[in-house]
Amino acid sequence: MASRPLNDEEVLSEMNKMVAFIKQEALEKAREVKVKADEEFAIDKAKLVKQEQQAIDAQFEKKRKGAETAQKIHQSTLTNKSRLRLLHRREEHLQSLFASARAQISRLANDEARYVEFLERVIVQGLLYILEPSATVCVRAKDKTIVARTLDAAVKTYNDISGRQVALELDASLSDELAGGVKLVSGSRRITLNNTLDERLRLLEDRMLPEIRYDLFGPNGNRKFYT
Amino acid sequence: MAAQQSQGIQTLLEAEKEAAKVVQQARQYRVQRLKDARTEAAREIEAYRKVKEQEFSAFQSSHAGSTQDAQSIIDKETEDKLDQITAAYKAHQDDVLGKLLDRVVLVEPELHRNLRKQQ
Numbered sequence: 104m105a106s107r108p109l110n111d112e113e114v115l116s117e118m119n120k121m122v123a124f125i126k127q128e129a130l131e132k133a134r135e136v137k138v139k140a141d142e143e144f145a146i147d148k149a150k151l152v153k154q155e156q157q158a159i160d161a162q163f164e165k166k167r168k169g170a171e172t173a174q175k176i177h178q179s180t181l182t183n184k185s186r187l188r189l190l191h192r193r194e195e196h197l198q199s200l201f202a203s204a205r206a207q208i209s210r211l212a213n214d215e216a217r218y219v220e221f222l223e224r225v226i227v228q229g230l231l232y233i234l235e236p237s238a239t240v241c242v243r244a245k246d247k248t249i250v251a252r253t254l255d256a257a258v259k260t261y262n263d264i265s266g267r268q269v270a271l272e273l274d275a276s277l278s279d280e281l282a283g284g285v286k287l288v289s290g291s292r293r294i295t296l297n298n299t300l301d302e303r304l305r306l307l308e309d310r311m312l313p314e315i316r317y318d319l320f321g322p323n324g325n326r327k328f329y330t
Numbered sequence: 331m332a333a334q335q336s337q338g339i340q341t342l343l344e345a346e347k348e349a350a351k352v353v354q355q356a357r358q359y360r361v362q363r364l365k366d367a368r369t370e371a372a373r374e375i376e377a378y379r380k381v382k383e384q385e386f387s388a389f390q391s392s393h394a395g396s397t398q399d400a401q402s403i404i405d406k407e408t409e410d411k412l413d414q415i416t417a418a419y420k421a422h423q424d425d426v427l428g429k430l431l432d433r434v435v436l437v438e439p440e441l442h443r444n445l446r447k448q449q
Contacts, residue, residue, distance in 0.1 A: 118338055122345040129349030133356035140360035144367045151371035156378055163382050167389065174393060178400055185408040192412050196419040204430050211435055224437035231439050265441050266448035303434050311430065318429070319422045320415060 193320060200315070201308050208300045212246075212283035219249055222285065226250075226257040229287040229296045230269055237270040238289040246283065247275040 109117065212218050226240060242250045254271050261269055277286060277299070284299030316323075441447065 114338070118341055121342060125342070125345040125349050126352075129352040133352045136353065136356035136360055140356075140363040143360075144363040147364065147367040148371045148374075151368070152374050152378075155371075155375040159375070159379050159382055163386055166386060170390060170393065174397060177397060181401060181404045185404050185411075188408055189411055189415065192415050196415065196423075200419075200423055200427060200430075204427055207427070207431060208434060211431065217435070221435050221437060224439055228437050228439040231441055234442075234445075260439070264439065264447070265445070300434060304430070307430060307433055311433065315426055315430070318426045320418050 193316075196319065197312075197315070200319070204304060204308070205301070208282040208304055211300060215249075218283065219253060222246070222250055222283075223253040223257050223260070225285055225298045226253065226271075226287070227260045227264070229285065229298045230257070230261045231265060233287060233289050233294055233296055234265070234267065235289040235294065236268065237272070238287050239272045239274050241274045241276050241286040241288060243277045243279050243281060243283065244275045245279060246277075247273065250285070 211221075222242075230238060240250060240254065251273055254273065258269055258271060261267065274288075282300040282304075284301070284303065286299060287296040288294065289296075
Protein backbone atom coordinates (compact mmCIF):
# COMPACT_ATOMS: atom_id res chain seq x y z
CA MET A 104 0.00 0.00 0.00
CA ALA A 105 1.21 3.50 -0.80
CA SER A 106 2.15 5.38 2.28
CA ARG A 107 1.59 8.71 0.53
CA PRO A 108 -1.55 9.78 -1.34
CA LEU A 109 -1.64 8.59 -4.98
CA ASN A 110 -1.06 10.98 -7.75
CA ASP A 111 -3.28 11.23 -10.78
CA GLU A 112 -1.56 8.62 -12.89
CA GLU A 113 -1.64 6.06 -10.19
CA VAL A 114 -5.29 6.70 -9.56
CA LEU A 115 -6.06 6.21 -13.22
CA SER A 116 -4.11 2.98 -13.42
CA GLU A 117 -5.78 1.69 -10.28
CA MET A 118 -9.14 2.57 -11.77
CA ASN A 119 -8.37 0.75 -14.96
CA LYS A 120 -7.16 -2.23 -13.05
CA MET A 121 -10.40 -2.36 -11.12
CA VAL A 122 -12.52 -1.96 -14.21
CA ALA A 123 -10.61 -4.67 -15.94
CA PHE A 124 -11.00 -6.87 -12.93
CA ILE A 125 -14.74 -6.37 -12.88
CA LYS A 126 -14.94 -7.13 -16.59
CA GLN A 127 -12.85 -10.22 -16.22
CA GLU A 128 -14.99 -11.50 -13.40
CA ALA A 129 -18.09 -10.95 -15.49
CA LEU A 130 -16.67 -12.76 -18.48
CA GLU A 131 -15.63 -15.68 -16.41
CA LYS A 132 -18.99 -15.90 -14.77
CA ALA A 133 -20.69 -15.66 -18.13
CA ARG A 134 -18.53 -18.43 -19.49
CA GLU A 135 -19.33 -20.65 -16.55
CA VAL A 136 -23.02 -20.08 -17.08
CA LYS A 137 -22.72 -20.82 -20.80
CA VAL A 138 -20.75 -23.99 -20.29
CA LYS A 139 -23.20 -25.25 -17.74
CA ALA A 140 -26.05 -24.33 -20.05
CA ASP A 141 -24.54 -26.36 -22.86
CA GLU A 142 -24.05 -29.32 -20.58
CA GLU A 143 -27.61 -29.20 -19.40
CA PHE A 144 -28.77 -28.81 -22.97
CA ALA A 145 -26.97 -31.98 -24.01
CA ILE A 146 -28.19 -33.97 -21.01
CA ASP A 147 -31.78 -32.88 -21.34
CA LYS A 148 -31.89 -33.51 -25.03
CA ALA A 149 -30.32 -36.95 -24.70
CA LYS A 150 -32.72 -37.89 -21.95
CA LEU A 151 -35.79 -36.77 -23.85
CA VAL A 152 -34.69 -38.45 -27.05
CA LYS A 153 -33.84 -41.69 -25.33
CA GLN A 154 -37.14 -41.77 -23.48
CA GLU A 155 -39.19 -41.23 -26.59
CA GLN A 156 -37.09 -43.64 -28.61
CA GLN A 157 -37.76 -46.37 -26.10
CA ALA A 158 -41.46 -45.63 -26.20
CA ILE A 159 -41.48 -45.70 -29.98
CA ASP A 160 -39.52 -48.94 -30.08
CA ALA A 161 -41.91 -50.57 -27.67
CA GLN A 162 -44.84 -49.43 -29.77
CA PHE A 163 -43.47 -50.81 -32.97
CA GLU A 164 -42.40 -54.01 -31.31
CA LYS A 165 -45.95 -54.53 -30.16
CA LYS A 166 -47.27 -53.81 -33.65
CA ARG A 167 -44.84 -56.22 -35.16
CA LYS A 168 -45.69 -58.97 -32.71
CA GLY A 169 -49.36 -58.39 -33.42
CA ALA A 170 -48.76 -58.71 -37.12
CA GLU A 171 -46.75 -61.90 -36.63
CA THR A 172 -49.44 -63.43 -34.47
CA ALA A 173 -52.09 -62.53 -36.98
CA GLN A 174 -50.02 -64.18 -39.66
CA LYS A 175 -49.61 -67.32 -37.62
CA ILE A 176 -53.32 -67.44 -36.96
CA HIS A 177 -54.00 -67.03 -40.65
CA GLN A 178 -51.61 -69.81 -41.53
CA SER A 179 -53.13 -72.11 -38.97
CA THR A 180 -56.63 -71.37 -40.25
CA LEU A 181 -55.58 -72.21 -43.78
CA THR A 182 -54.05 -75.49 -42.71
CA ASN A 183 -57.14 -76.37 -40.75
CA LYS A 184 -59.41 -75.62 -43.68
CA SER A 185 -57.26 -77.74 -45.92
CA ARG A 186 -57.42 -80.67 -43.53
CA LEU A 187 -61.16 -80.38 -43.31
CA ARG A 188 -61.46 -80.47 -47.07
CA LEU A 189 -59.41 -83.64 -47.21
CA LEU A 190 -61.46 -85.31 -44.53
CA HIS A 191 -64.63 -84.27 -46.26
CA ARG A 192 -63.50 -85.84 -49.49
CA ARG A 193 -62.67 -89.10 -47.75
CA GLU A 194 -66.03 -89.14 -46.07
CA GLU A 195 -67.75 -88.54 -49.41
CA HIS A 196 -65.99 -91.54 -50.89
CA LEU A 197 -66.89 -93.74 -47.95
CA GLN A 198 -70.52 -92.74 -48.25
CA SER A 199 -70.62 -93.48 -51.93
CA LEU A 200 -69.03 -96.87 -51.27
CA PHE A 201 -71.68 -97.71 -48.72
CA ALA A 202 -74.42 -96.47 -51.01
CA SER A 203 -73.30 -98.78 -53.78
CA ALA A 204 -73.02 -101.62 -51.26
CA ARG A 205 -76.57 -101.04 -50.16
CA ALA A 206 -77.69 -101.06 -53.76
CA GLN A 207 -75.94 -104.34 -54.39
CA ILE A 208 -77.03 -106.45 -51.46
CA SER A 209 -80.44 -107.04 -52.98
CA ARG A 210 -78.66 -109.07 -55.61
CA LEU A 211 -77.19 -111.40 -53.02
CA ALA A 212 -80.53 -113.05 -52.59
CA ASN A 213 -80.63 -114.09 -56.21
CA ASP A 214 -78.04 -116.86 -56.02
CA GLU A 215 -80.47 -119.43 -54.70
CA ALA A 216 -78.07 -122.09 -53.44
CA ARG A 217 -75.87 -119.71 -51.54
CA TYR A 218 -78.84 -117.80 -50.26
CA VAL A 219 -80.45 -120.89 -48.79
CA GLU A 220 -77.23 -121.78 -47.05
CA PHE A 221 -76.93 -118.24 -45.82
CA LEU A 222 -80.46 -118.30 -44.44
CA GLU A 223 -79.87 -121.48 -42.51
CA ARG A 224 -76.65 -120.21 -41.04
CA VAL A 225 -78.18 -116.92 -40.14
CA ILE A 226 -81.05 -118.59 -38.31
CA VAL A 227 -78.64 -120.77 -36.35
CA GLN A 228 -76.49 -117.79 -35.49
CA GLY A 229 -79.51 -115.96 -34.19
CA LEU A 230 -80.66 -118.91 -32.15
CA LEU A 231 -77.23 -119.26 -30.60
CA TYR A 232 -77.44 -115.66 -29.52
CA ILE A 233 -80.84 -115.69 -27.91
CA LEU A 234 -80.65 -119.21 -26.48
CA GLU A 235 -84.41 -119.54 -26.05
CA PRO A 236 -86.52 -122.67 -26.16
CA SER A 237 -88.78 -121.24 -28.86
CA ALA A 238 -88.58 -118.59 -31.53
CA THR A 239 -90.43 -117.13 -34.48
CA VAL A 240 -88.52 -116.72 -37.72
CA CYS A 241 -89.74 -113.65 -39.62
CA VAL A 242 -88.87 -113.57 -43.30
CA ARG A 243 -89.90 -111.79 -46.44
CA ALA A 244 -92.96 -113.09 -48.25
CA LYS A 245 -90.86 -114.24 -51.18
CA ASP A 246 -88.51 -116.18 -48.94
CA LYS A 247 -91.25 -118.08 -47.14
CA THR A 248 -91.06 -121.32 -49.08
CA ILE A 249 -87.25 -121.50 -49.09
CA VAL A 250 -87.01 -120.90 -45.40
CA ALA A 251 -89.69 -123.43 -44.58
CA ARG A 252 -87.39 -126.08 -46.00
CA THR A 253 -84.40 -125.03 -43.93
CA LEU A 254 -86.09 -124.88 -40.56
CA ASP A 255 -85.47 -128.50 -39.67
CA ALA A 256 -81.82 -128.33 -40.69
CA ALA A 257 -81.43 -125.20 -38.62
CA VAL A 258 -82.91 -126.89 -35.54
CA LYS A 259 -80.55 -129.80 -35.99
CA THR A 260 -77.45 -127.65 -36.44
CA TYR A 261 -78.42 -125.65 -33.40
CA ASN A 262 -78.67 -128.82 -31.39
CA ASP A 263 -75.32 -130.04 -32.67
CA ILE A 264 -73.57 -126.91 -31.60
CA SER A 265 -75.27 -126.12 -28.32
CA GLY A 266 -76.99 -129.31 -27.23
CA ARG A 267 -80.25 -127.44 -26.80
CA GLN A 268 -83.70 -127.89 -28.33
CA VAL A 269 -85.75 -125.14 -29.93
CA ALA A 270 -89.25 -124.89 -31.41
CA LEU A 271 -89.41 -122.70 -34.52
CA GLU A 272 -92.33 -120.93 -36.12
CA LEU A 273 -92.35 -119.21 -39.48
CA ASP A 274 -93.80 -115.77 -40.12
CA ALA A 275 -93.70 -114.05 -43.48
CA SER A 276 -94.09 -110.56 -42.11
CA LEU A 277 -90.93 -108.82 -43.31
CA SER A 278 -91.24 -106.16 -45.98
CA ASP A 279 -90.27 -107.20 -49.47
CA GLU A 280 -88.25 -104.05 -49.86
CA LEU A 281 -85.59 -105.51 -47.60
CA ALA A 282 -82.72 -107.35 -49.21
CA GLY A 283 -83.13 -110.59 -47.39
CA GLY A 284 -82.21 -112.47 -44.22
CA VAL A 285 -84.30 -113.13 -41.11
CA LYS A 286 -85.50 -111.56 -37.92
CA LEU A 287 -85.88 -113.75 -34.87
CA VAL A 288 -88.53 -112.92 -32.31
CA SER A 289 -88.79 -114.74 -29.05
CA GLY A 290 -89.71 -114.64 -25.37
CA SER A 291 -93.32 -113.52 -25.82
CA ARG A 292 -92.19 -111.03 -28.44
CA ARG A 293 -89.84 -109.26 -26.09
CA ILE A 294 -86.60 -110.38 -27.69
CA THR A 295 -85.83 -109.50 -31.30
CA LEU A 296 -82.68 -110.22 -33.24
CA ASN A 297 -82.31 -108.51 -36.58
CA ASN A 298 -80.14 -110.67 -38.80
CA THR A 299 -81.25 -109.29 -42.15
CA LEU A 300 -78.81 -108.44 -44.92
CA ASP A 301 -79.49 -104.76 -44.46
CA GLU A 302 -78.76 -104.85 -40.75
CA ARG A 303 -75.62 -106.90 -41.26
CA LEU A 304 -74.38 -104.46 -43.84
CA ARG A 305 -75.09 -101.57 -41.52
CA LEU A 306 -73.14 -103.17 -38.70
CA LEU A 307 -70.29 -103.95 -41.02
CA GLU A 308 -70.17 -100.40 -42.33
CA ASP A 309 -69.52 -99.30 -38.81
CA ARG A 310 -67.24 -102.08 -37.58
CA MET A 311 -65.10 -102.40 -40.66
CA LEU A 312 -64.26 -98.72 -40.96
CA PRO A 313 -60.59 -98.97 -39.92
CA GLU A 314 -60.04 -101.82 -42.33
CA ILE A 315 -61.95 -100.09 -45.12
CA ARG A 316 -60.01 -96.89 -44.63
CA TYR A 317 -56.74 -98.77 -44.66
CA ASP A 318 -57.65 -100.63 -47.83
CA LEU A 319 -59.00 -97.61 -49.66
CA PHE A 320 -56.61 -94.87 -48.67
CA GLY A 321 -53.52 -96.64 -47.46
CA PRO A 322 -51.93 -96.58 -44.02
CA ASN A 323 -52.25 -93.48 -41.88
CA GLY A 324 -49.11 -91.35 -42.01
CA ASN A 325 -49.76 -89.81 -38.62
CA ARG A 326 -50.23 -93.00 -36.70
CA LYS A 327 -47.32 -94.14 -34.55
CA PHE A 328 -48.57 -97.10 -32.57
CA TYR A 329 -50.11 -100.30 -33.70
CA THR A 330 -50.84 -102.58 -30.80
CA MET B 331 -11.20 15.92 -5.02
CA ALA B 332 -14.86 15.12 -4.52
CA ALA B 333 -15.42 15.45 -8.24
CA GLN B 334 -12.65 13.03 -8.95
CA GLN B 335 -14.04 10.62 -6.44
CA SER B 336 -17.49 10.69 -7.87
CA GLN B 337 -16.06 10.24 -11.33
CA GLY B 338 -14.18 7.19 -10.16
CA ILE B 339 -17.27 5.78 -8.54
CA GLN B 340 -19.24 6.52 -11.67
CA THR B 341 -16.76 4.60 -13.77
CA LEU B 342 -16.88 1.69 -11.38
CA LEU B 343 -20.64 1.72 -11.35
CA GLU B 344 -20.76 1.67 -15.12
CA ALA B 345 -18.27 -1.16 -15.24
CA GLU B 346 -20.47 -3.01 -12.78
CA LYS B 347 -23.50 -2.39 -14.95
CA GLU B 348 -21.71 -3.71 -18.01
CA ALA B 349 -20.63 -6.76 -16.09
CA ALA B 350 -24.19 -7.39 -14.98
CA LYS B 351 -25.34 -7.10 -18.58
CA VAL B 352 -22.81 -9.66 -19.72
CA VAL B 353 -23.89 -12.09 -17.03
CA GLN B 354 -27.51 -11.43 -17.86
CA GLN B 355 -26.87 -12.28 -21.49
CA ALA B 356 -25.26 -15.50 -20.41
CA ARG B 357 -28.31 -16.34 -18.37
CA GLN B 358 -30.60 -15.64 -21.31
CA TYR B 359 -28.42 -17.86 -23.40
CA ARG B 360 -28.96 -20.57 -20.83
CA VAL B 361 -32.74 -20.20 -20.94
CA GLN B 362 -32.65 -20.31 -24.70
CA ARG B 363 -30.55 -23.43 -24.62
CA LEU B 364 -33.03 -25.19 -22.41
CA LYS B 365 -35.82 -24.38 -24.83
CA ASP B 366 -33.68 -25.49 -27.72
CA ALA B 367 -33.08 -28.78 -26.00
CA ARG B 368 -36.80 -29.45 -26.09
CA THR B 369 -37.32 -28.49 -29.70
CA GLU B 370 -34.27 -30.26 -30.98
CA ALA B 371 -35.13 -33.37 -29.05
CA ALA B 372 -38.63 -33.30 -30.52
CA ARG B 373 -37.15 -33.01 -34.00
CA GLU B 374 -34.81 -35.93 -33.51
CA ILE B 375 -37.59 -38.01 -32.06
CA GLU B 376 -39.79 -37.27 -35.04
CA ALA B 377 -37.03 -38.25 -37.43
CA TYR B 378 -36.50 -41.50 -35.52
CA ARG B 379 -40.17 -42.26 -35.57
CA LYS B 380 -40.31 -41.76 -39.32
CA VAL B 381 -37.45 -44.18 -39.78
CA LYS B 382 -39.17 -46.77 -37.67
CA GLU B 383 -42.43 -46.29 -39.52
CA GLN B 384 -40.70 -46.89 -42.80
CA GLU B 385 -39.08 -50.02 -41.47
CA PHE B 386 -42.41 -51.26 -40.27
CA SER B 387 -44.26 -50.61 -43.52
CA ALA B 388 -41.50 -52.35 -45.43
CA PHE B 389 -41.84 -55.32 -43.12
CA GLN B 390 -45.60 -55.26 -43.49
CA SER B 391 -45.61 -55.17 -47.26
CA SER B 392 -43.11 -58.01 -47.47
CA HIS B 393 -45.16 -60.12 -45.09
CA ALA B 394 -48.42 -59.35 -46.88
CA GLY B 395 -46.85 -60.76 -50.01
CA SER B 396 -45.89 -63.94 -48.22
CA THR B 397 -49.46 -64.37 -46.97
CA GLN B 398 -50.74 -64.55 -50.51
CA ASP B 399 -48.12 -67.13 -51.37
CA ALA B 400 -48.99 -69.20 -48.34
CA GLN B 401 -52.62 -69.33 -49.43
CA SER B 402 -51.87 -70.47 -52.94
CA ILE B 403 -49.26 -72.99 -51.83
CA ILE B 404 -51.67 -74.57 -49.42
CA ASP B 405 -54.44 -74.59 -51.98
CA LYS B 406 -52.28 -76.34 -54.49
CA GLU B 407 -51.15 -78.91 -51.94
CA THR B 408 -54.73 -79.52 -50.96
CA GLU B 409 -55.79 -80.03 -54.55
CA ASP B 410 -53.01 -82.54 -55.07
CA LYS B 411 -53.96 -84.46 -51.98
CA LEU B 412 -57.63 -84.43 -52.93
CA ASP B 413 -56.76 -85.91 -56.30
CA GLN B 414 -54.63 -88.53 -54.60
CA ILE B 415 -57.51 -89.48 -52.37
CA THR B 416 -59.91 -89.85 -55.24
CA ALA B 417 -57.41 -91.83 -57.26
CA ALA B 418 -56.78 -94.19 -54.36
CA TYR B 419 -60.50 -94.64 -53.91
CA LYS B 420 -61.08 -95.40 -57.55
CA ALA B 421 -58.26 -97.91 -57.55
CA HIS B 422 -59.50 -99.85 -54.58
CA GLN B 423 -63.22 -99.36 -54.45
CA ASP B 424 -64.11 -102.56 -56.27
CA ASP B 425 -61.94 -104.71 -54.04
CA VAL B 426 -63.27 -103.16 -50.90
CA LEU B 427 -66.85 -103.43 -52.11
CA GLY B 428 -66.31 -107.09 -52.84
CA LYS B 429 -64.79 -107.64 -49.41
CA LEU B 430 -67.69 -105.85 -47.76
CA LEU B 431 -70.34 -107.85 -49.59
CA ASP B 432 -68.54 -111.11 -48.88
CA ARG B 433 -68.47 -110.34 -45.20
CA VAL B 434 -72.18 -109.61 -45.20
CA VAL B 435 -72.96 -113.17 -46.11
CA LEU B 436 -70.13 -114.69 -44.12
CA VAL B 437 -71.80 -116.37 -41.16
CA GLU B 438 -69.99 -118.53 -38.61
CA PRO B 439 -72.54 -119.62 -36.03
CA GLU B 440 -70.83 -120.45 -32.75
CA LEU B 441 -71.83 -120.93 -29.17
CA HIS B 442 -70.87 -118.19 -26.75
CA ARG B 443 -67.44 -118.91 -25.32
CA ASN B 444 -68.64 -118.95 -21.76
CA LEU B 445 -71.13 -121.73 -22.44
CA ARG B 446 -70.67 -125.47 -22.73
CA LYS B 447 -72.61 -127.77 -24.94
CA GLN B 448 -75.46 -129.31 -22.96
CA GLN B 449 -75.68 -133.08 -22.96
